[in-house]
Amino acid sequence: MFVPLAILLTLLVYSFILSLLAMGFTLQYITLNVPNLAYSTLAFASTYLTLTFTLMGFTPYLAMPFAFTLGGIISFLVYKFITFLRNRGTPIVGLMIATIVFDLIIYALMNIYADYLAYTFKLYVGSFCLTEYDFKIFSYPGILLVSAITSIGLVILFTFILVKTKFGIAMRAIMENYNLACIDGIDTEKILAIAWFLVGGIAGISGSLYPIWFAMDPWVGARMFISIFAACVLGGLKSIYGSLLGGFIIAFSEIFITYFLSIYFPWIWAYRAVISMVIAAITLVKMPTGISGYLQKIRGK
Amino acid sequence: MIDLLFDILIFFCIYTIITISLNFQQGYTGIFNLGLYFPIIIGALITAFLPGRVAMLIYGINSKLDFSANNALVVSILKLKLSSDPIISISLLFLTLIITVLVCYVIGFLIAYPALKLPVDYLALFMLCAGESLRVIGMQTDWLAGGVMGIIIINPFGWLKDFSYYGIGIFIILLTIIIVLIHQKICNSPLGRLLKSIRENELVAECIGKNVNKIKRKVLSFSFAILGIGGVLHAFSMSAVVIGGYTRVDFSFWPWLMMIVGGTGNNLGVLLGTFSLVIMRRIMIIAKHFFLFLPFNIVWLEPILLALLLMFTLIFKPKGILSEKPLEIKKYMEKTLKLKT
Amino acid sequence: MVSPILSLGKNHKQEKNKKLLIIENLSKRFGSFYALQNISLSIPEANIVLLIGPNGSGKTTLINCISGVYIPEEGKIWFNGQDITGKPPHEIVKIGISRSFQIPEPFKKLTVAENLLLCSLNNPGESFLNSLSKNLWKKYEKFLIDKMFNILKVIGLEDKIDTLAEELSGGQLKLLELGRLLMLDSKLMLLDEPIGGINPLLANEILFYIKKIKDAFGTSFLIVEHRLDIIMKYVDYVHVLFRGNLVASGTPEEVTRKKELYDIYLI
Numbered sequence: 001m002f003v004p005l006a007i008l009l010t011l012l013v014y015s016f017i018l019s020l021l022a023m024g025f026t027l028q029y030i031t032l033n034v035p036n037l038a039y040s041t042l043a044f045a046s047t048y049l050t051l052t053f054t055l056m057g058f059t060p061y062l063a064m065p066f067a068f069t070l071g072g073i074i075s076f077l078v079y080k081f082i083t084f085l086r087n088r089g090t091p092i093v094g095l096m097i098a099t100i101v102f103d104l105i106i107y108a109l110m111n112i113y114a115d116y117l118a119y120t121f122k123l124y125v126g127s128f129c130l131t132e133y134d135f136k137i138f139s140y141p142g143i144l145l146v147s148a149i150t151s152i153g154l155v156i157l158f159t160f161i162l163v164k165t166k167f168g169i170a171m172r173a174i175m176e177n178y179n180l181a182c183i184d185g186i187d188t189e190k191i192l193a194i195a196w197f198l199v200g201g202i203a204g205i206s207g208s209l210y211p212i213w214f215a216m217d218p219w220v221g222a223r224m225f226i227s228i229f230a231a232c233v234l235g236g237l238k239s240i241y242g243s244l245l246g247g248f249i250i251a252f253s254e255i256f257i258t259y260f261l262s263i264y265f266p267w268i269w270a271y272r273a274v275i276s277m278v279i280a281a282i283t284l285v286k287m288p289t290g291i292s293g294y295l296q297k298i299r300g301k
Numbered sequence: 302m303i304d305l306l307f308d309i310l311i312f313f314c315i316y317t318i319i320t321i322s323l324n325f326q327q328g329y330t331g332i333f334n335l336g337l338y339f340p341i342i343i344g345a346l347i348t349a350f351l352p353g354r355v356a357m358l359i360y361g362i363n364s365k366l367d368f369s370a371n372n373a374l375v376v377s378i379l380k381l382k383l384s385s386d387p388i389i390s391i392s393l394l395f396l397t398l399i400i401t402v403l404v405c406y407v408i409g410f411l412i413a414y415p416a417l418k419l420p421v422d423y424l425a426l427f428m429l430c431a432g433e434s435l436r437v438i439g440m441q442t443d444w445l446a447g448g449v450m451g452i453i454i455i456n457p458f459g460w461l462k463d464f465s466y467y468g469i470g471i472f473i474i475l476l477t478i479i480i481v482l483i484h485q486k487i488c489n490s491p492l493g494r495l496l497k498s499i500r501e502n503e504l505v506a507e508c509i510g511k512n513v514n515k516i517k518r519k520v521l522s523f524s525f526a527i528l529g530i531g532g533v534l535h536a537f538s539m540s541a542v543v544i545g546g547y548t549r550v551d552f553s554f555w556p557w558l559m560m561i562v563g564g565t566g567n568n569l570g571v572l573l574g575t576f577s578l579v580i581m582r583r584i585m586i587i588a589k590h591f592f593l594f595l596p597f598n599i600v601w602l603e604p605i606l607l608a609l610l611l612m613f614t615l616i617f618k619p620k621g622i623l624s625e626k627p628l629e630i631k632k633y634m635e636k637t638l639k640l641k642t
Numbered sequence: 643m644v645s646p647i648l649s650l651g652k653n654h655k656q657e658k659n660k661k662l663l664i665i666e667n668l669s670k671r672f673g674s675f676y677a678l679q680n681i682s683l684s685i686p687e688a689n690i691v692l693l694i695g696p697n698g699s700g701k702t703t704l705i706n707c708i709s710g711v712y713i714p715e716e717g718k719i720w721f722n723g724q725d726i727t728g729k730p731p732h733e734i735v736k737i738g739i740s741r742s743f744q745i746p747e748p749f750k751k752l753t754v755a756e757n758l759l760l761c762s763l764n765n766p767g768e769s770f771l772n773s774l775s776k777n778l779w780k781k782y783e784k785f786l787i788d789k790m791f792n793i794l795k796v797i798g799l800e801d802k803i804d805t806l807a808e809e810l811s812g813g814q815l816k817l818l819e820l821g822r823l824l825m826l827d828s829k830l831m832l833l834d835e836p837i838g839g840i841n842p843l844l845a846n847e848i849l850f851y852i853k854k855i856k857d858a859f860g861t862s863f864l865i866v867e868h869r870l871d872i873i874m875k876y877v878d879y880v881h882v883l884f885r886g887n888l889v890a891s892g893t894p895e896e897v898t899r900k901k902e903l904y905d906i907y908l909i
Binding site for chain 3: 497507511523633634638
């Protein structure tokens with residue numbers, strides 16, 4: 001079956017970005033037991049950094065370190081706020097609302113920035129796509145290489161940190177049993193703060209790559225949250241590598257299923273997010289513990 | 302001036318329906334629903350889709366015309382017909398409401414099966430994503446609700462001519478009062494007590510004989526129906542449906558703030574919270590004119606304000622203005638049951 | 643301290659051999675760990691049965707299996723001839739078995755009165771449609787409130803009626819747990835350490851009251867307790883659990899004489 005090159009490229013770039021994002025989301029969820037509702041928005045806020053650098057004449061990839069810093073800082077602030085409230089005994093409902101606070105602020109700031117560009121520079125960036133500013137490698141778009149290296153590299157780096165470094169082992173201890181980790185003398189506050197900063201930074205980088213291939217508008221963050229949620233549900237709510245796998249499967253479903261359906265129903269492209277939502281709903285009914293939970297069950301038997 | 306006040310009142314009523322239902326779900330039963338806009342959008346979609354087309358059928362309007370594609374034309378034809386036919390107009394209104402209640406109840410019931418099994422945090426996420434998905438569907442599907450541009454709908458009170466806005470307004474106020482009274486009755490009955498017990502400790506509620514899953518499903522379905530009604534009324538009050546306007550910020554997060562500020566678990570508190578924030582938001586729209594010098598659209602200050610208010614409430618007054626009132630048995634016996642102590 | 647309720651009950655005719663609860667080869671596993679292994683026992687009507695054993699022997703697990711909180715991997719549980727294995731807790735309560743919790747689990751933000759009033763099986767005010775019309779549930783509420791006042795007298799919490807459950811002391815919470823069960827009028831009550839943290843005088847009063855209920859209504863009790871000094875004299879039969887196995891059963895006299903009991907507790 002002939003699949004256009006553009007679709008394959010889209011699939012690859014999307015998979016790399018989505019799986020990284022899903023993995024990061026799950027990591028934050030496991031460490032604090034609070035889903036970070038601002039996650040998607042903070043990831044995609046960096047797209048405006050990419051835009052800015054491109055407008056200034058630089059390569060869009062220059063935004064990556066800045067995106068890392070921005071994502072890290074926002075994520076760190078969310079972490080601080082949540083732990084502050086948690087230490088005062090705020091229940092889970094309040095903690096999730098606390099993440100919404102940041103979601104709202106970033107969402108507003110993104111739109112304000114877009115408006116500012118429009119009013120001041122007459123640049124209408126309601127929807128933008130920066131593919132043309134990308135470099136080419138052997139007539140393939142550079143984003144393919146960059147997203148692949150970033151994604152694979154970061155996963156390998158993450159696994160290495162988790163297994164080989166003191167920091168990673170401490171993190172694993174915290175994820176297994178928070179109270180025990182505290183008693184064991186691990187400075188949980190500091191370790192989690194660093195972890196959240198790093199994850200936020202990675203989310204920022206992933207987000208900053210998005211507009212180099214895809215069209216970006218201020219609502220992408222909310223829509224991508226559906227895909228990230230579906231990826232995490234599919235992989236298993238508390239499994240990091242499950243979410244990674246889930247990210248790939250969801251990306252594959254969204255792009256491929258939509259592509260094949262679009263042959264008969266050309267309008268289906270806009271409904272990509274809905275397909276992920278349906279997959280998430282089916283997973284919750286048939287396989288509530290996700291793929292990782294299912295594999296554990298089989299191993300247990 | 303009266304028009305302005307009436308406008309605020311309608312806005313208040315719609316939000317009251319939403320927040321009272323939210324208090325029923327979260328404050329009483331402990332169902333953490335961040336996707337309030339999901340059933341609201343269902344109501345809006347049904348309002349966009351149904352009454353216009355039914356009216357077209359009734360009046361035998363040329364089937365070559367489509368309500369959505371030829372919206373302006375069809376609506377103006379229907380306006381002429383309906384403005385001299387109050388019975389059909391009102392019937393269409395009730396038809397929309399009844400269908401919305403049924404559809405929302407069934408959808409709530411179906412969603413409850415997978416959703417209520419989820420731990421509380423993932424339930425919230427699931428509802429949020431469900432709402433967002435429905436928004437995507439609504440904004441992309443032209444024939445449902447006019448897609449991105451929106452769709453004009455019929456006016457069920459067009460026969461009041463100049464006073465049609467007051468017609469829909471008074472209807473909304475009446476319906477709001479009925480909905481609030483229904484919720485108050487339930488909350489002050491043994492069922493209200495039961496819901497609170499489910500919120501406090503689901504396992505123990507099961508172990509004293511309560512079928513917790515069934516009750517939570519009923520609460521969710523019922524609340525979906527109520528929120529659907531809210532969506533229908535909002536659509537009719539706007540005389541148009543623009544799905545793009547039903548954002549999670551406006552129809553999920555603001556109601557959450559209203560409930561938290563007023564006092565979770567206390568219906569009167571929730572009303573207070575809704576009232577004060579509705580007034581505040583309406584004042585902000587007027588105050589907008591003082592901020593025109595800013596190089597961006599001032600609507601984006603609203604989410605920031607919402608965020609700051611949420612932050613302050615969480616830090617300083619997480620229990621809200623009016624906290625939940627515990628039962629006083631003597632008062633209960635005298636006032637509610639009319640017994641002598 | 644004789645409650646008006648008891649004067650309503652007639653002395654129950656005891657069918658000596660009628661088995662209320664029959665447990666057959668019950669096993670409960672957590673992963674590869676067997677919390678209960680091949681437990682078989684029965685509880686007749688109008689009997690106070692004591693379940694003892696060191697910590698971790700599976701006593702609470704057994705209560706959880708009977709009450710439907712856990713689903714056993716193997717075995718069956720029969721109540722009044724009906725197979726109740728694996729049924730959800732709310733159904734089992736309706737069938738006639740209720741339980742208390744070792745660590746009291748009250749509805750924290752509800753008052754003592756509300757905690758008790760919730761324990762009714764057929765309150766019309768708890769159905770969605772009926773709750774809207776006060777006339778449909780006023781009568782039943784009055785009946786419930788009367789019952790509640792009587793039970794408050796028994797457990798001694800009358801002055802705490804409007805207190806939030808989270809403000810009660812540990813001992814008072816235990817009394818509330820008991821109060822809840824008394825409201826439910828079950829045929830079989832599973833009590834998990836009912837007199838833990840309660841002064842001996844009150845403990846004896848409560849146990850005496852339990853015995854009176856048994857005599858008046860034929861209710862059976864399965865009690866998990868460690869305070870053998872207080873409870874032994876009220877008990878008709880004893881079962882001893884150790885590491886998930888039933889190691890001894892008999893009347894209090896028989897069991898206290900058994901050497902194995904001392905061996906177990908001295909480990």
